[in-house]
Amino acid sequence: MFNPRRLFLILVPYSWLFFLFLVPFGIVLKISLSDAALSIPPYTPQFDPEGGWAAIRELFSGFDLENFIWLSEDNLYWKAYLSSVWIALVSVLLTLLVGYPIAYAMARSSEEWRPTLLMLVILPFWTSFLIRVYAWIGILGSNGYLNQLLLWSGVIDEPLVILNTNWAVYIGIVYTYLPFMVLPIYATLEKLDGDLLEAAEDLGCSRFQAFWLVTVPLSRPGIIAGCFLVFIPVVGEFVIPSLLGGSKTLMIGKILWDEFFSNRDWPVASAVAVVLLLILIIPIILFQRQQQRAQEAEQ
Amino acid sequence: MNLPAEQTGDFIPWEDADAKPIIRFQGVTKKFGDFTAIDNLSLDIYEREFFALLGPSGCGKTTLMRMLAGFETPTSGEIMLDGQNIAPVPPNKRPVNMMFQSYALFPHLTLADNIAFGLKRSDMPKSEIAGRVDEMLSLVQLSKFGSRKPHQISGGQRQRVALARALAKSPKLLLLDEPLAALDKKLREETQFELMDIQEKLGTTFVIVTHDQEEAMTVASRVAVMDHGQLVQVATPEQIYEFPNSRYVADFIGDVNLIEGAAKSVTKDAAVISWAEGLPDINAAAPEGLAKGDNCCFAIRPEKVSISAEKPTDAANALPGKVLDIGYLGNMSTYHVELGNGQIIKAQVANQRRLSRRAYTWDDQVWVSFTATAGLVLSA
Numbered sequence A: 001m002f003n004p005r006r007l008f009l010i011l012v013p014y015s016w017l018f019f020l021f022l023v024p025f026g027i028v029l030k031i032s033l034s035d036a037a038l039s040i041p042p043y044t045p046q047f048d049p050e051g052g053w054a055a056i057r058e059l060f061s062g063f064d065l066e067n068f069i070w071l072s073e074d075n076l077y078w079k080a081y082l083s084s085v086w087i088a089l090v091s092v093l094l095t096l097l098v099g100y101p102i103a104y105a106m107a108r109s110s111e112e113w114r115p116t117l118l119m120l121v122i123l124p125f126w127t128s129f130l131i132r133v134y135a136w137i138g139i140l141g142s143n144g145y146l147n148q149l150l151l152w153s154g155v156i157d158e159p160l161v162i163l164n165t166n167w168a169v170y171i172g173i174v175y176t177y178l179p180f181m182v183l184p185i186y187a188t189l190e191k192l193d194g195d196l197l198e199a200a201e202d203l204g205c206s207r208f209q210a211f212w213l214v215t216v217p218l219s220r221p222g223i224i225a226g227c228f229l230v231f232i233p234v235v236g237e238f239v240i241p242s243l244l245g246g247s248k249t250l251m252i253g254k255i256l257w258d259e260f261f262s263n264r265d266w267p268v269a270s271a272v273a274v275v276l277l278l279i280l281i282i283p284i285i286l287f288q289r290q291q292q293r294a295q296e297a298e299q
Numbered sequence B: 001m002n003l004p005a006e007q008t009g010d011f012i013p014w015e016d017a018d019a020k021p022i023i024r025f026q027g028v029t030k031k032f033g034d035f036t037a038i039d040n041l042s043l044d045i046y047e048r049e050f051f052a053l054l055g056p057s058g059c060g061k062t063t064l065m066r067m068l069a070g071f072e073t074p075t076s077g078e079i080m081l082d083g084q085n086i087a088p089v090p091p092n093k094r095p096v097n098m099m100f101q102s103y104a105l106f107p108h109l110t111l112a113d114n115i116a117f118g119l120k121r122s123d124m125p126k127s128e129i130a131g132r133v134d135e136m137l138s139l140v141q142l143s144k145f146g147s148r149k150p151h152q153i154s155g156g157q158r159q160r161v162a163l164a165r166a167l168a169k170s171p172k173l174l175l176l177d178e179p180l181a182a183l184d185k186k187l188r189e190e191t192q193f194e195l196m197d198i199q200e201k202l203g204t205t206f207v208i209v210t211h212d213q214e215e216a217m218t219v220a221s222r223v224a225v226m227d228h229g230q231l232v233q234v235a236t237p238e239q240i241y242e243f244p245n246s247r248y249v250a251d252f253i254g255d256v257n258l259i260e261g262a263a264k265s266v267t268k269d270a271a272v273i274s275w276a277e278g279l280p281d282i283n284a285a286a287p288e289g290l291a292k293g294d295n296c297c298f299a300i301r302p303e304k305v306s307i308s309a310e311k312p313t314d315a316a317n318a319l320p321g322k323v324l325d326i327g328y329l330g331n332m333s334t335y336h337v338e339l340g341n342g343q344i345i346k347a348q349v350a351n352q353r354r355l356s357r358r359a360y361t362w363d364d365q366v367w368v369s370f371t372a373t374a375g376l377v378l379s380a
């Protein structure tokens, strides 16, 4: 039956998806099938809206997969994709290691403190992301605050080289993406019934066993959600590796930037973006399914 | 106690001076900050007992139980299990298991794994665990449900899994915190009998917490009535009902008529209580320690009060009044009779015949009567 209210409700998210995802993706896909050219915009063929059917046919005849073949031939790109995925995986692990204890401590703190702690986790989002990453340059540099502190306290004699290494990238990523890990884990831990832990102890578990056998499995939906929420954006991360990473830090986001702005090779850059999206679609679908299952389990 | 229990069985270890209690509370006090939840409490519980802690919400029942399980430590005093002070033993090392009011079943594990949870932490060989789990599942009649998760079964079934899980390790002592509170009335009554069967079969000592006096009376070998962190009376259900030691207990357990008065004359075994001007005094058995002139309270259960149209000639006590209200309960009727001074006496009469016409109706003048030993004079 036709129901205008329902139609409207469906139309809003779908038109959002259409105009803000599918249309831009279509444009990027089109550019990725084109050839680089010295023109504005810098590719060919270009669509002439006045040409009618003939122009469209001409447009399609100009498309080819040259850029994608180029990506597969130059192993720089594959290495960058692999390296990005690897850096994202390591970052997920590090973020989890740092984030879980924070979420756990928040969930175990007294009820009156929880809103404040939650605020503190979200607070960094209220200042510019760029400024926060720049601040790490000041902290991690060879004359930075960290080295000054360590030298002053006598832990080291020579300044540590952290900035412009992968370590700096990991520190930046963990710092930036920590809330994405902490919040979903906190949400599951906060719901955890304290009786379950007492029941586990009553049945012979030590505190640690109770944590491992009850708390961890019951917070699994939060852990999985947090891991995806960190992994997906980190694979394409550009700002952190380019500000904190060195010349050896290979990430696909940086390559993308270079192709677009240094080489002005829009078609290759678009091809890089299309492949990145295809790589990310798998974890995104897995994440969606996991969320759905978690929701069903709650009902 | 002034009279021995009307026990039919021989299981009365609390009257045996040589019997060793399995649990002994010795002057236990528990404070939360300034608040005293348990106040200098001493109590013995014997092996194979089905012991009920009864009291209003907030009187300290759960706190008492959590001290047995090891989740709270006494502020002062000692708790002995089999003669050993258990204060230094952590909860996971105590031969005590607890069934939680919320059941606390692990939602991520199947029923079988829930029951096996404690066994896997014990020194039971792996090969025997599955057999023990099956045994426990069949004990609570859930053999077919072992592979289900807790959210796939009903509330009553969850209650039974929680019981099976708590019993799986064969604890010396099983603690049940309001185990039936979440069930509806009918299921609750059935489950009470199931609990008694299981307790009898296993011979485990059960300590049950409840605020439902009927439940305590039904299941328990002894009942401890608590108030504000103290024990008011510890006795068998029959003793508690027939010989409450205080107004508090009489009022808390079952229905009771309480009449305030003063002892006009006291002999060795009879007391005369004057309680209202212009109305006959009450003749009752005298309790120990009652002296002439003492204020006291006469307590009598509604089912021990008779009601008649004419003044009975042979009754020790007969009081005139008028029918104020009639409550029809199916198996019996409760008459609320207002006496001359406004005091209301409840009289319960069994409906032995199907009622076509009530013997008395609203505003009828009637007499309520009872024998001299039907009620109890309470000094406190």
Ligand SMILES: Nc1ncnc2c1ncn2[C@@H]1O[C@H](COP(=O)(O)OP(=O)(O)O)[C@@H](O)[C@H]1O
Pocket: B032, B035, B037, B055, B056, B057, B058, B059, B060, B061, B062, B063, B064
């Ligand atoms: N952890 C605690 N901190 C402070 N007060 C508590 C705590 N546990 C129980 N109490 C208080 O002790 C009293 C007895 O509680 P509880 O043993 O749970 O009563 P019951 O089980 O008889 O309803 C209550 O007034 C309760 O508020």
Ligand SMILES: [Mg+2]
Pocket: B061, B062
């Ligand atoms: Mg309680």
